[in-house]
Amino acid sequence: MGKKVEAPEVEVSDTTKAEMIDPNATMVDLDVENPSEPEQQVDDVRAAIYAKHAEKRQEEITGQAATDELPEDEITVKVNGKELKVPREKVDAAGGVVAYQKNAAASELLNQASAEARRVKEEAEALERRRRELDEREQRFTQAQLVTAQKPAPPVSDDAQKALARQYHDAMLDGDIDKADELLLQISAAQKATAVNPDEIASIAVKRAREELTAEERRKQAEKFEAERLEAVAEFPTKYKDLSSNDIARDLVDDQTKRIYREHPDWGAKAIIDEAAKRVRELIKSVAPTTASEKVDAKRNLTQIRAGSARSVNRPPPKPQTGSEYVSSLRHQRGLPT
């Protein structure tokens, strides 16, 4: 009886080479006597090789058949080194096992390439996001530095700076980059605040010097004004005799000096007094009668008797004292009852 040995399968992985796995298709009757000699020699060699791997393969086939007995409409197809159970209809539709294997392998490789491309794209997008975040962080850092430069922070003690440094290290160890950035800015600002700024010191010194000079100038101006005022007051009685001889006119001049000083604070004392005297004189002139008839009327209305005047009021002569009146007055003078 010819021993039929199934031709062992030769696996060619990662290739689209066809593999004859159908046992029916690979049955070779080695026991057929009298084969042709060259073919018989080749067959012998082949058979030897087949026999060498037969046992192993038999175990595999037996195990596979025991675990899952393939339905008759499914066949196992190896694609890219992986065995797949494919309905026979599909295989037939593809044009055979080889064709199916080729198509399936190509599809799988295409899917793999698409997945790879998608992965690469996602990684590129992630990198782009990361780059933008870094740019924003750098911009924030730069702006924060500008703000701290404009606002001079108060001096920070050494202990406070050490505490900030400790917090910075803790934040870096914790991986909190944002917090670490903020702390770094604070440390930088604290160092700038405690640093000695020679320009600032110089500007303060210049400002103080200017203030002292201004105060000195004001003091000198006040002394000069006071001296001038005393001089003007001393010469007022001689210069404005008509006003200084009248109390009311003098008071008016005093009031006017105050008003004129408020109006013209930059004027000198003499100018103020001269202006006040001028205004008072004008005021008096405005209320005094100016025309001849007005002067005559004013004189007529006078009730005072002037010395050397021809006109006098007619009064009756004083009545002479009688004797009894004299005695009565004498008694009154001596404290006696009248």
Next chain:
Amino acid sequence: MSNDVDHFLNIARLGIDAEAFLQTPIGKHLKEKAQTELDVAINELVDADPDDVKANREIRNRIHVVGMFLKWMDEAITAGNEAHRQLRDIEDRSRFSE
């Protein structure tokens, strides 16, 4: 008329002077002393012996002296007041006659 007026004026002045003198401290002292002396003399006269003419005469002299002082002062004052009244009468008569 004017002589009468002058006369009365003089009397009136004198009376005023006398009255004013008695108002002074010395005048008050003299008046009081005179009054006291008068009272004492009268008492002595009452107690004196009526037959002792000399004693009686002396007491009476003392009474007269003191009395005279008081009397003269009083008369001057009274005359002065009277002269004042007279002057008013004269003035009234002359006013009504005008």
